[in-house]
Amino acid sequence: MDTSTTTITITATATATAISHRRLVLLPLPFQGHLNPMLQLANILHSKGFSVIILHTLCNSPNPTNYPHFNFVPIPGTGEDILNFSDMDKIISLLLYINTKFINPIKECLERLMSEDDGVACLITDAQWFGTQNVADILKLPRIVHRTSNISSFVCFAASLPLYVKGLFQRFSDEEMKLNAPVHGLEPLMVKDLSKFLLDDSEGACKLLELMIQGTKRARALIWNTFKELEERELEALGQHFPNPHFLIGPFHRYFQASSSSLLAQDKTSLSWLDKHPPNSVLYVSFGSIVKLNESQFLEIACGLAKSMQPFLWVVRPRSVEGSEWLETLPDGFLERVAEGRGYIVKWAPQQDVLAHPAIGGFWTHSGWNSTLESICEGVPMICSPCFGDQLPNARYVSDVWKIGVELENGFQREEIEKAIKRVMVDEEGLKFKNKIQNMKWKIDLCLKKGGSSYSSLEDLVNYIVSF
Ligand code: UDX
Numbered sequence: 399m400d401t402s403t404t405t406i407t408i409t410a411t412a413t414a415t416a417i418s419h420r421r422l423v424l425l426p427l428p429f430q431g432h433l434n435p436m437l438q439l440a441n442i443l444h445s446k447g448f449s450v451i452i453l454h455t456l457c458n459s460p461n462p463t464n465y466p467h468f469n470f471v472p473i474p475g476t477g478e479d480i481l482n483f484s485d486m487d488k489i490i491s492l493l494l495y496i497n498t499k500f501i502n503p504i505k506e507c508l509e510r511l512m513s514e515d516d517g518v519a520c521l522i523t524d525a526q527w528f529g530t531q532n533v534a535d536i537l538k539l540p541r542i543v544h545r546t547s548n549i550s551s552f553v554c555f556a557a558s559l560p561l562y563v564k565g566l567f568q569r570f571s572d573e574e575m576k577l578n579a580p581v582h583g584l585e586p587l588m589v590k591d592l593s594k595f596l597l598d599d600s601e602g603a604c605k606l607l608e609l610m611i612q613g614t615k616r617a618r619a620l621i622w623n624t625f626k627e628l629e630e631r632e633l634e635a636l637g638q639h640f641p642n643p644h645f646l647i648g649p650f651h652r653y654f655q656a657s658s659s660s661l662l663a664q665d666k667t668s669l670s671w672l673d674k675h676p677p678n679s680v681l682y683v684s685f686g687s688i689v690k691l692n693e694s695q696f697l698e699i700a701c702g703l704a705k706s707m708q709p710f711l712w713v714v715r716p717r718s719v720e721g722s723e724w725l726e727t728l729p730d731g732f733l734e735r736v737a738e739g740r741g742y743i744v745k746w747a748p749q750q751d752v753l754a755h756p757a758i759g760g761f762w763t764h765s766g767w768n769s770t771l772e773s774i775c776e777g778v779p780m781i782c783s784p785c786f787g788d789q790l791p792n793a794r795y796v797s798d799v800w801k802i803g804v805e806l807e808n809g810f811q812r813e814e815i816e817k818a819i820k821r822v823m824v825d826e827e828g829l830k831f832k833n834k835i836q837n838m839k840w841k842i843d844l845c846l847k848k849g850g851s852s853y854s855s856l857e858d859l860v861n862y863i864v865s866f
Contacts, residue, residue: 417447438650464658497529528613551788605832667850678759684713702815779831
C-alpha cells in the first residue's frame with residue numbers, strides 16, 4: 399500500500415471536515431465596485447467548502463435570490479442614511495459616518511451569529527470598514543481585510559500620509575499642482591495627479607487613510623484581487639510596512655462573474671450590437687459606477703467620439719451627467735449619427751462579457767481597479783481618464799509602467815480624445831499595447847492553474863482560515 403497517498407487522502411478529508419464546519423462572515427462596502435469583488439470572493443471561499451454569511455447594509459444590498467447558497471444578514475438601521483451621502487464629494491464623510499454610526503449594529507449582529515451553534519470562524523471586511531477592527535478585538539474574532547483596489551495604489555496611499563504630514567501637498571501652489579513632474583516617494587504619480595488623488599478635501603482624505611491603514615495593520619491578513627506577477631515589486635514594498643500575511647488570489651472574476659451582484663440591469667443588447675462588428679474595431683467607453691461628469695465634459699466626450707470616426711459602445715448611467723436625466727445634453731444631431739450604426743449607447747452593460755467580445759479593440763475607462771483588471775484579463779488596451787483616488791495611480795501604471803494604454807493628460811478635450819482613440823485603435827502603437835497586454839493575459843491564465851501563484855495563494859488562504 400502506498401502510504402504517502404493514504405496520508406494525503408486523510409489530510410484532505412480532515413481539511414474538508416475542518417472547512418465544512420467553518421462559517422465566514424463577509425462584510426462588503428455598499429458600492430458596486432466593492433460589492434462585485436467581495437461577492438466573488440464569497441463565491442470562491444464557498445467553492446472551497448466554507449459556509450458564507452453576507453452581512454450587509456440595507457441600502458444597496460445585494461439580491462439574495464442570486465446567491466441561494468449564502469445566508470444574508472441585514473444590519474438594522476443602515477438604509478436611508480447612506481443615500482444622503484450619494485454624491486461623490488461626500489464620500490469621505492460617508493465613510494467616516496458609517497464607521498462610527500454602524501459599528502454597534504454590526505457588533506450586535508456578530509455577537510448573535512457567534513452565539514449560534516455554528517459560531518463564526520472569521521470576519522472578512524472591506525478595508526474601508528476599518529471601524530470593525532475594534533469590534534473584532536472585543537469579540538476575539540479574527541478579522542481579515544479585503545482591499546478591493548490593487549497593491550500599487552495602496553502603496554501610494556500609505557506613502558502619501560507621511561508626506562502630507564510633512565506638508566508636501568500643501569507646499570505646491572495652484573500653478574505647480576498642474577506640473578507633469580514625478581512626486582518623489584509616490585512614483586509613478588505626477589504632481590498634477592495629487593489633487594484628484596486625495597480629492598479636494600486632502601485633510602479629510604488623510605484622516606480617513608490613517609484610520610484605514612491602522613485598521614488594516616491590525617487585521618490578521620489581507621486578501622487582494624490581483625496576481626503576483628503583476629505587482630511583485632509593490633508587494634515587496636508593502637510588506638515592509640504591513641507584515642501581515644498577504645494573499646494574492648485574483649483575478650476573482652476568472653472564478654465567478656460579477657453579473658449577479660450588479661445593482662443595475664445590464665443591457666444585453668450591447669452584445670448583439672457588438673456581434674455586427676469585425677474583431678478589434680469597437681471602443682468600449684465606461685466610467686464605472688460612481689463617477690459623475692459635468693455637462694461640458696460630457697459634450698467633449700461626445701464630440702471626441704464623433705471626431706474619431708471609430709465605432710463605440712458607450713455606457714451613460716442615468717443621472718451621471720450633472721443636470722440631466724440621461725442623454726438630453728448631447729449635441730444636436732449626435733443621436734442621428736449614432737443611429738447610423740457607428741455608436742451605441744446603453745445605461746449599463748454586461749461589462750465583463752463586453753470586454754471579452756472579439757469586436758472590442760479598446761476600453762476608455764476611469765481606471766477603477768475592477769475595470770482595469772477586467773480589461774487586462776481580456777487583453778484589451780486602455781485609454782485612461784482617472785477621476786479620483788486609486789484611479790490616479792491605476793492610470794499611471796497602465797500608461798507609464800505597464801505600458802498597456804494611454805492616459806488623457808488634460809481632462810476631457812475633444813482633440814486629445816480623438817488622438818488617444820487613434821493611438822490605441824488605429825496606430826502601430828496600439829499593436830504594441832495589445833501585445834503587452836496579451837502577454838499579461840497569458841500570465842493570468844498561468845497563475846490560476848494548479849501550481850500557479852494565485853492558485854497556490856488561495857490554497858494557503860484556505861489553510862490559514864482553517865488554522866484559526
Ligand atoms: C469604485 C472606485 O471608483 C474604484 O476606483 C475602486 O477601485 C473600486 O470602487 P467603480 O468606480 O464602480 O468603483 O469602478 P470599478 O472598480 O471599475 O468597478 C465597476 C464594476 O462595475 C466593474 O466590475 C464592472 O464590470 C461593472 N460594470 C461597469 C458593469 O457591470 N457594467 C457597466 O456598464 C459598467
